[in-house]
Amino acid sequence: GDAHPLLVYRARFTHSEIFQSTSVPRATSLVTIRFATSLSLSQNQTIALTFPKDEPRNVWTQLSGIYSLEGPNKNLFKSGTQGASATACWSQGRLDAGIDDIIKLMLYVTQSTLAGVIYELSISFTNPLPAQSSLAPSLEVLNINGKTQMCTRQSYITEDDVSAVSPDSWSHCDGCATFVDTTLLNTPLGEGGVLYVRRGYVTKQIGHTCALPGVTNTLIVTLQVNINLPGVPNGAGGSSARITIWGIRGATPLGQIKLFRTSTSTLWDGASGTWNAPLHALIIELREPAASKNSGYLLLYELPVFQFTMTNAIIAQEPPEVSVSITLEGGGAPSTQLLEKLSMATPAKPYTPLFIEKVWTLANGGQSEGSAATKNTITITLQTNFGIAKGSRLTITGLLGAVARKGPLALLDPSTKTASNWFSSDLCPTQITSVATAGEGFWCPGSSQTCPCSGVSQRRLILRFARDMSACDGGGSIQRCMADNHTHVVFSFQVYNPYISNGQQAPVIKLQLESKELVDTVLKTCVE
Numbered sequence: 001g002d003a004h005p006l007l008v009y010r011a012r013f014t015h016s017e018i019f020q021s022t023s024v025p026r027a028t029s030l031v032t033i034r035f036a037t038s039l040s041l042s043q044n045q046t047i048a049l050t051f052p053k054d055e056p057r058n059v060w061t062q063l064s065g066i067y068s069l070e071g072p073n074k075n076l077f078k079s080g081t082q083g084a085s086a087t088a089c090w091s092q093g094r095l096d097a098g099i100d101d102i103i104k105l106m107l108y109v110t111q112s113t114l115a116g117v118i119y120e121l122s123i124s125f126t127n128p129l130p131a132q133s134s135l136a137p138s139l140e141v142l143n144i145n146g147k148t149q150m151c152t153r154q155s156y157i158t159e160d161d162v163s164a165v166s167p168d169s170w171s172h173c174d175g176c177a178t179f180v181d182t183t184l185l186n187t188p189l190g191e192g193g194v195l196y197v198r199r200g201y202v203t204k205q206i207g208h209t210c211a212l213p214g215v216t217n218t219l220i221v222t223l224q225v226n227i228n229l230p231g232v233p234n235g236a237g238g239s240s241a242r243i244t245i246w247g248i249r250g251a252t253p254l255g256q257i258k259l260f261r262t263s264t265s266t267l268w269d270g271a272s273g274t275w276n277a278p279l280h281a282l283i284i285e286l287r288e289p290a291a292s293k294n295s296g297y298l299l300l301y302e303l304p305v306f307q308f309t310m311t312n313a314i315i316a317q318e319p320p321e322v323s324v325s326i327t328l329e330g331g332g333a334p335s336t337q338l339l340e341k342l343s344m345a346t347p348a349k350p351y352t353p354l355f356i357e358k359v360w361t362l363a364n365g366g367q368s369e370g371s372a373a374t375k376n377t378i379t380i381t382l383q384t385n386f387g388i389a390k391g392s393r394l395t396i397t398g399l400l401g402a403v404a405r406k407g408p409l410a411l412l413d414p415s416t417k418t419a420s421n422w423f424s425s426d427l428c429p430t431q432i433t434s435v436a437t438a439g440e441g442f443w444c445p446g447s448s449q450t451c452p453c454s455g456v457s458q459r460r461l462i463l464r465f466a467r468d469m470s471a472c473d474g475g476g477s478i479q480r481c482m483a484d485n486h487t488h489v490v491f492s493f494q495v496y497n498p499y500i501s502n503g504q505q506a507p508v509i510k511l512q513l514e515s516k517e518l519v520d521t522v523l524k525t526c527v528e
Contacts, residue, residue, distance in 0.1 A: 011039040011179060015118050016139050017186040018049075023198040025129045025226045026061075031194060032071065032122040035139060037180055041113040044144050045179055047077070051093065051103035051137045058128035058297040059103055059135070059195060064091045066151050069107075071122040077107040079151040081144065085110050088123055089151035091172075102172065108149065127197050128297035131226045134193025141180035142173050149173055199227045202300050204324050204344045206245070211350040211357045213314045213385045214478030217251060219353055220262055224293075224302040225339060229326065231270065231286030239331035241338065243284040243303075249320040250354045251310035252476060257282065262305040273308060282308065285329070312356055314474050314481050316386040319352040358386040358518040361472055361481055362488065363511055365523040373499040376402075379414055379492040383482065386517070388469040393427065393514035396461040396523075400507035401498030406453065409443040409461060411491045420491040423463040427452040438466045441493060461493065 015036035020029040033049065041047075051059055066079040069086045079087040093103030105123070113119060187193045202224035209218040229241035257273035260266065270288040275281075290301040325341035346352045362383035369376040380396070388394075411420040419439025427442050428451035441463040444453035452462050469489055474481025481487075498504065509523040 010181060011037060011141070013139060013180060013183040014038050014116060016183050018137065018194045019188055019192040020127075020194050020196070023127070023191050023193075023196045025127055025131070025197050025200050025202065027127055028124050029127050030070070030122050030124055031060075032120060033139075033185070034118055034120045036116055036118045037113070037141065038115055039180075040115045041109050041141060041179075043109055043111065044146065045109050046142050046144060046149070046173060046176070047107040047109070048140050048142055048173070049105040049107070049137050049185075050140070050182070051135065055103075055135065057132045057135050057195065058130060058197075059092065060090075060125035061128055061297050062090060062092060062125055066090075067123055067125075069121050069123055071120050073119040074121050076110055076113065076119065077121060078110050079106070079108065081108055081147075081149045083108065083151060106149075106151070106173065108144075127195070129202065129226050129294075130197065130297070130299045131199040132195065132197050134187050134189065134196035136185050136187045136194065138182045138184050140178060140182040142176035143179045144173065145175050145177065147175050197226070199225075199339055201225055201324070201339060201342065203302075204342065205346065206322050206344045206353050207347045207351045208353040208355075209351070210312070211352075211355045213312055213316065213356050213359060213361070214474070214476070214481065215312055216254065216309055217312045218307050218309050219248075220305065220307045221245065221303075222305050223324070224300050225290070225326070226300055227338065228292070228301055229286060229290035229303075229338070230328070231288040231290070232330070233287050234272070237331065239328050239333065241286045241290070242327045242329045242335075243286070244325050244327070244341075245282045245284070245322065245344075246325070246341065247280060247320045247322040248282060248310070248354060249280045250313045250315075250317045250356055252277075252313070254309050254311060257308055259284070259306050259308055262307045268304060268306050271303070271306075311476065312354075313476055314361070314385050314478060315356065315471055316358040317354070317356045319346065319349070319355040322346065322353055356385070358384065360511060360518070360521045361385050361478065363521050363523050365509060365525045367525075369497065372497055372501065372503065374497055375494055376497050377492050377494050379490065380523070382469075382489040382511075383472050383484075383487055384469065385471050385481070387471050388465055388513070390465050390468050392465045394423075394463045394465065395512040395514070396463070396509060397458065397512060398507045398509040398523075399459045399461065399495070401500065401504060402459055402495040403498065404443045404445065404495045406443055406445050406448070408437070408440040409493050409495075411439055411441050411463075411493050414490055414492050422466060422469070422489050422491060424466040425462075425464070427462055427464050443495075 017034045020031050022029045066087050074086040078085050079089040089106040091104045205222045207220050232238040232240045253275045257275050259268040259273045261268045272285050274283045293300050323341050323343045326339040328336040328338050364381045366379050367376050408425040413420045421438045424437050425440035425442040441461045444456045444460050447457050472481040472487040511521045
């Protein structure tokens with residue numbers, strides 16, 4: 001037994017482990033190797049990390065070549081007998097131009113190590129795409145026997161006119177003999193296990209075509225995953241994937257949900273959609289399996305890019321957070337989560353889904369008189385799909401040729417012929433008091449050096465809201481919204497028409513909110 005005089009064991013690894021920093025598919029993972037040997041290693045030796053050649057699971061995606069090392073002991077190794085320190089030689093083992101290499105990482109020793117000491121080095125590699133369990137490689141030490149080893153591809157043509165790999169190509173070690181026997185590296189189960197790739201989404205994106213309130217809007221979904229998604233026809237037994245898109249707020253479906261292939265605008269008969277109003281969610285049942293794309297370390301499963309239509313709400317809103325989850329349903333088994341609920345990627349505004357722009361739902365103007373050089377009553381009707389706070393400033397521009405005295409201009413409520421309580425002319429810091437002077441705007445006839453007309457080169461009427469203006473909802477209907485006169489702001493003011501014998505075309509009159517909450521809006525005009 002062990003007590004026999006002069007019994008000496010073969011050199012072996014007394015410690016060997018490997019683990020990774022992340023299991024996210026296609027993510028860069030820091031792979032760390034720790035080892036110790038029962039005998040010291042010298043410069044004529046190399047450590048080889050090897051994967052089984054017939055292993056069905058995928059290894060890292062990097063092409064064969066030289067890669068940098070990290071970690072506290074990185075300078076103890078190099079990619080070849082004449083390679084730079086802190087590098088390693090990687091052979092990815094995939095078929096390339098008819099040459100099938102061994103899957104191996106070679107670490108040539110640059111200086112002697114100590115027996116029993118644990119050494120640590122790391123290397124950054126990219127995880128494969130498909131979900132898979134961890135894969136433990138083997139570690140061995142080889143004697144180089146004095147021959148130069150390079151991390152390059154060298155091939156030659158055999159007598160049978162077949163391309164073959166030279167023995168000293170990539171991670172091959174020509175003439176090398178085993179010094180420390182092959183040992184299976186320990187690796188954790190699950191997340192930290194080397195080459196464990198979690199189930200996940202490859203692409204999960206949603207966008208829409210229109211951000212205007214009350215209109216029909218098309219939402220477009222792109223979904224790719226790294227696991228197979230089963231689907232069964234209606235009425236057939238078995239389990240199928242259920243995809244739930246959450247957070248579709250600010251829109252309602254146009255009757256029954258129909259899913260269309262975006263590429264052809266035809267019905268997608270491989271799935272059915274149902275709207276869940278309380279959850280603000282679209283639930284999709286797959287009626288056929290997701291299609292596979294690519295193979296090997298790039299294998300993924302995808303649904304066709306599909307779309308469905310909704311009616312946007314009226315009230316303006318910022319984009320809600322839209323997320324997706326996938327479960328396995330049916331087959332007589334309880335519901336099982338396949339992929340967790342995660343936020344979906346979205347394009348920028350205005351194509352971010354369910355973003356509803358702030359607009360003037362009504363911005364109408366009319367006049368009482370079109371004759372030159374006569375007093376003219378201009379009446380304006382406003383309505384918005386968002387609230388405007390008291391103190392906000394509104395400017396009406398484009399009043400070409402209109403004449404009025406600079407300063408406060410009376411505003412009337414056309415229905416009562418009394419001063420409008422919507423606006424005030426208190427626009428400058430020295431003017432504003434605790435009690436606003438309601439029923440006035442401020443007329444700026446042109447260039448001026450005084451507030452609020454300083455820097456103004458054209459005629460305009462400047463108004464300050466003396467009270468909050470409420471948004472129109474209309475029960476989700478833009479027509480009902482526009483007809484709701486309780487949310488209308490109507491006022492009139494008087495100016496003199498310009499003295500022009502040849503007349504003038506109707507000018508472009510615009511509304512400008514100082515806060516820039518929405519783009520300048522052209523007033524719709526008519527003549528009484």
